[in-house]
Amino acid sequence: MKEIRIIDQTLRDAHQSLWAFRMTTAMMLAVAEQMDRIGFESIDLMGPGHIDVGVRHLRENPFEKIRLLRRKITNTPMIFVIRSRSGVGFGVAPDDISFLWIERMIANGMRIFRVFDPLLDFEKNFAQFKHAKSLGAYTVGVLPYAHSPIHTDELYVRKAQELIAGADIDAIMLKDAPGLLTPDRVRTLIPALKKVIGNIPLELHTHCTTGLGPLVTLEGVKLGADQVHTSIAPLANGAAQPATQTMVRNLRSMGYAVKVNDELIDEVGEHFSKVAKQEGKPIGQPAEYDGVHFEHQIPGGMISSFKSQLAEAGLSHKLGEVLEECVRVRGEIGWPIMITPFSQYVGTLAVLNVVNGERYRVIPDEIKRYALGYNGKLLAPIEPNVLDRILNNGSQSIAPVPPPPAPGLPALRKKYPHLNDEERLLRHALSESHVDEMLAAGPIKTEYHYQSSILQLLSEIAKRPKRGRIYVQTKDLLIDFRNTADR
Numbered sequence: 001m002k003e004i005r006i007i008d009q010t011l012r013d014a015h016q017s018l019w020a021f022r023m024t025t026a027m028m029l030a031v032a033e034q035m036d037r038i039g040f041e042s043i044d045l046m047g048p049g050h051i052d053v054g055v056r057h058l059r060e061n062p063f064e065k066i067r068l069l070r071r072k073i074t075n076t077p078m079i080f081v082i083r084s085r086s087g088v089g090f091g092v093a094p095d096d097i098s099f100l101w102i103e104r105m106i107a108n109g110m111r112i113f114r115v116f117d118p119l120l121d122f123e124k125n126f127a128q129f130k131h132a133k134s135l136g137a138y139t140v141g142v143l144p145y146a147h148s149p150i151h152t153d154e155l156y157v158r159k160a161q162e163l164i165a166g167a168d169i170d171a172i173m174l175k176d177a178p179g180l181l182t183p184d185r186v187r188t189l190i191p192a193l194k195k196v197i198g199n200i201p202l203e204l205h206t207h208c209t210t211g212l213g214p215l216v217t218l219e220g221v222k223l224g225a226d227q228v229h230t231s232i233a234p235l236a237n238g239a240a241q242p243a244t245q246t247m248v249r250n251l252r253s254m255g256y257a258v259k260v261n262d263e264l265i266d267e268v269g270e271h272f273s274k275v276a277k278q279e280g281k282p283i284g285q286p287a288e289y290d291g292v293h294f295e296h297q298i299p300g301g302m303i304s305s306f307k308s309q310l311a312e313a314g315l316s317h318k319l320g321e322v323l324e325e326c327v328r329v330r331g332e333i334g335w336p337i338m339i340t341p342f343s344q345y346v347g348t349l350a351v352l353n354v355v356n357g358e359r360y361r362v363i364p365d366e367i368k369r370y371a372l373g374y375n376g377k378l379l380a381p382i383e384p385n386v387l388d389r390i391l392n393n394g395s396q397s398i399a400p401v402p403p404p405p406a407p408g409l410p411a412l413r414k415k416y417p418h419l420n421d422e423e424r425l426l427r428h429a430l431s432e433s434h435v436d437e438m439l440a441a442g443p444i445k446t447e448y449h450y451q452s453s454i455l456q457l458l459s460e461i462a463k464r465p466k467r468g469r470i471y472v473q474t475k476d477l478l479i480d481f482r483n484t485a486d487r
Helices: 010-018 025-029 032-037 048-056 062-072 095-107 123-134 153-166 183-197 213-222 244-253 262-279 300-312 316-332 342-356 365-372 384-393 409-415 421-429 432-440 453-462
Strands: 005-008 042-046 078-083 112-116 138-144 171-175 202-205 227-230 469-473 478-482
Touching: 005 244, 010 042, 010 048, 025 062, 032 062, 032 262, 042 048, 042 062, 048 062, 048 078, 048 421, 048 432, 062 078, 078 095, 095 112, 095 123, 095 409, 095 421, 112 123, 123 138, 123 153, 138 153, 153 171, 153 183, 171 183, 183 202, 183 213, 202 213, 213 227, 213 244, 227 244, 244 262, 300 316, 300 342, 316 342, 342 365, 365 384, 409 421, 421 432
Parallel strands: 005 042, 005 227, 042 078, 078 112, 112 138, 138 171, 171 202, 202 227
Antiparallel strands: 469 478
16 A cells, blocks of 8 residues: 655645735644644745745744744654745845855754756756755755646656756655646656656645646546645645645545544644634635636736736726736746746736736836846747847846856855844845844744634624624623713
8 A cells, every 4th residue: 555645735835825924933833743743744834935924024033933843843854945046035146145045944953955946947956955965954856837838748857857867856846836737737747757757756736726736636646646735724725735634535545545643633723723713814715627727827816916006007907908918928938937936027027018008118127137047048938029128128237148156145244244144144135124123023922822702702893883782791701882972
């Protein structure tokens, strides 16, 4: 009986997809010991977006967060993810800066290192993997999935071979961040990958955006996937991963061994159900199949941003046109995979093209750098007439040839001589003011408290602008609200 191992996404991708990264450390710590005892292969914890949002909005130091969780999660390895060229920020980072991120994350307790390149250009990945392995980390090579004319099975087979030849990786992950895999596609893609990767474990990561995530995962296991990524409901389904509870049940019914503790999973699920209710967070729901998503491939959060931007410009009725423009733009600029930062590039260009009434008249700096190869080699060329408009209308201060990478760490340490490397890294990747505000907030709060039912009731009552009389009586308490304003 083959054993299928579960990689948990509850603490990283699930709340990224459903709660806009807003799960606090205290919410995690409340069930960290249970999660450590469930029997997961590993727990995915942190990526670039979590560091950004954690500092800017939650006022939490990511290094302190790891240390706090590592004290409770002592047996299950935790995963850290970075982008190959930008590391943690959105710009292109010097190699020594990305190496320092790896060093500090491993020093603080991360045991698995994963790096991905949305262009499948692995030149930077190899050095990062080797550096992580030299520090004792388990490394996972990522194949980001996309739906386009150029993202063929043959391409992914070739790229898997590049990963194996270029770095001594421990596993390969097929990462379907947009949720675009279908059962039909995995029937050809996974066997092709298994044929060339040999005994290297294959991880399967998908989302439920189109409603196909659970079927894709089960079909992938039948075809050879060794490890699958799931999230504990209620932080599952919708734009997140398949639910751990349902996936485990189905895998066992298919004859696979899945050695996880169901009671502890239910405890964690109950905790996050209470958190969602108390904090007003959405609960993931199974999605109906939506084939339109395969056309524009825009993540759900970006569509919300489109609506806001168009409303500000008085162009709310243009949403459909913007989505159609996304399809057109993506093909014209080389079919980038619709994950950060390239989904933002495509979306930004589409909005600008529609709002300005002239295509490619306004070109942000990031778009021109992308076209010139600052983000890596493009898998397909940009259409010549589009490339001309990007180069001519973009900033003329951007060098036409990306400058050779230069060390960044000596200058960073000189700029902040009295800080430690962790604070230096945060100030390099994020704005000074956001780091200052995080530090001013003090240590991370480690206790999460559920409100009593009475406090929840009072909170709801306070939200209602017009009240007559509200009378509540329990065995030990009497509350009598009377509105006397009109007397």
